[in-house]
Amino acid sequence: MVGSPPRLRKNAHDREILRLAVPAFGALVAEPLFLLSDTAIVGHLGTAQLGGLGVAGQALSTLVYLCVFLAYGTTAAVARQVGAGDLRGAVRQGIDGMWLALTIGAVLVVAGWPLAPWLVDLFGASASVTPYAETYLRVSLLGIPGMLVVLAGTGVLRGLQDTRTPLLVSIGGFALNLLLNVVFVLWFGWGIAGSAWGTVIAQTGSAAVYTVVVLRGARRHGASIRPDVRGLRASATAGVSLLLRTAALRIVLIVGTSIAARMGDPEIAAYQIGFQVWTLLAFALDAIAIAGQAITGRHLGASDTAGARAGTRRMVEWGVACGVVFGLAILLVRPWLPGLFTSDDQVRDLLLTSLLIVALLQPLAGVVFVLDGILIGAGDGAYLAWTTVIATVAFLPAAFVAYRLEAGLVGLWLAIGLWMFTRFVTLSLRARGDAWLVTGATR
Numbered sequence: 001m002v003g004s005p006p007r008l009r010k011n012a013h014d015r016e017i018l019r020l021a022v023p024a025f026g027a028l029v030a031e032p033l034f035l036l037s038d039t040a041i042v043g044h045l046g047t048a049q050l051g052g053l054g055v056a057g058q059a060l061s062t063l064v065y066l067c068v069f070l071a072y073g074t075t076a077a078v079a080r081q082v083g084a085g086d087l088r089g090a091v092r093q094g095i096d097g098m099w100l101a102l103t104i105g106a107v108l109v110v111a112g113w114p115l116a117p118w119l120v121d122l123f124g125a126s127a128s129v130t131p132y133a134e135t136y137l138r139v140s141l142l143g144i145p146g147m148l149v150v151l152a153g154t155g156v157l158r159g160l161q162d163t164r165t166p167l168l169v170s171i172g173g174f175a176l177n178l179l180l181n182v183v184f185v186l187w188f189g190w191g192i193a194g195s196a197w198g199t200v201i202a203q204t205g206s207a208a209v210y211t212v213v214v215l216r217g218a219r220r221h222g223a224s225i226r227p228d229v230r231g232l233r234a235s236a237t238a239g240v241s242l243l244l245r246t247a248a249l250r251i252v253l254i255v256g257t258s259i260a261a262r263m264g265d266p267e268i269a270a271y272q273i274g275f276q277v278w279t280l281l282a283f284a285l286d287a288i289a290i291a292g293q294a295i296t297g298r299h300l301g302a303s304d305t306a307g308a309r310a311g312t313r314r315m316v317e318w319g320v321a322c323g324v325v326f327g328l329a330i331l332l333v334r335p336w337l338p339g340l341f342t343s344d345d346q347v348r349d350l351l352l353t354s355l356l357i358v359a360l361l362q363p364l365a366g367v368v369f370v371l372d373g374i375l376i377g378a379g380d381g382a383y384l385a386w387t388t389v390i391a392t393v394a395f396l397p398a399a400f401v402a403y404r405l406e407a408g409l410v411g412l413w414l415a416i417g418l419w420m421f422t423r424f425v426t427l428s429l430r431a432r433g434d435a436w437l438v439t440g441a442t443r
Helices: 014-043 047-065 069-083 087-122 130-159 164-187 192-221 229-238 240-263 265-301 305-333 345-360 362-377 381-404 408-432
Strands: none
Touching: 014 047, 014 130, 014 164, 014 192, 014 265, 014 305, 047 087, 047 130, 047 192, 047 240, 047 265, 069 087, 069 130, 069 229, 069 240, 069 265, 069 362, 087 130, 087 192, 087 229, 130 164, 130 192, 130 265, 164 192, 240 265, 240 381, 240 408, 265 305, 265 345, 265 362, 265 408, 305 345, 305 362, 345 362, 345 408, 362 381, 362 408, 381 408
């Protein structure tokens, strides 16, 4: 990755993309910043604690982001209603999504608590890492209902073409999380449990804010706030394809963490840090995808296929340019980055090598995340589900071979690169055709 990043000439779609993507960037990076701040603080407790955070963080993220359809599906559905001019119906559909989020969150808490040891063991954590992972996971489970309500509430506002409010809520949540982590971990001495409690309180507070904002919108547009069985069923049914897509994505992340954990404590610690850097950049690139969901859904709801295709072309250009910039940024800060998270020389060396591959993958990731968001906005969930499964099937044997050949974290990150390339091919082929350009208030 050499030279200057590509320049983007002025385009008619730029203002709208930036209006939605810039605030979405801040909101999206809040979640990985939650874990990065946790990682920075917990990392100074010791390598075993850092590994425990890595394992528990992956387990928790898997439970939560299997339900990411609460955000993505809601964004697409609400945006279509907005494009069709039905604001009352848009808000009503969003409220159904929030009720569904609260219901699923309660079920996950009840089911997840007794399964915490099994979930940790699934990742192959060592004996020194396991107790810290179980502690963090058990406490964090209590924040899942709030996390899911945040997902659904964010989807409502994005679909209404509002990404500024989620930004403000995310900034407040991140600041509270950081403050509470410092107080609970460093001042009160609660260890890794203090980090988990800080995140639970911050997420629950953010959920309360979203609830207030959406209820005000419901009163303004005359939408009912009572749970509707048909609406809940429709929201759940619409999310099945996105659930399958997300499950396939999470399998990759679970297997990656599991393999790194089986390599050794330094490897899982380095992978945890590298993965959080990857996640931060993925969410940053996904800001353009969020704009794509809102813009695509609105254009198709208004039966404007030309606008949807032109916006797609421009957002892909933005994805490539941002990917190059992010890759260069990683290379620039790479010599100093490990010192922020660990003093273990072995972990530092492993992380330095991993960051090279993470940097090189960024332009490819820019295209993948943008096209994924655009097709979600179009409601093309079935295609996304099966092609993500195909990419996951390509990743699994590559990751297994890397482990058996003792290729270390380099081999594991190269397997992730193969996964990204497979997604790039399938998403690009779909975007070139017309099958995803389905118009109307509902797909």
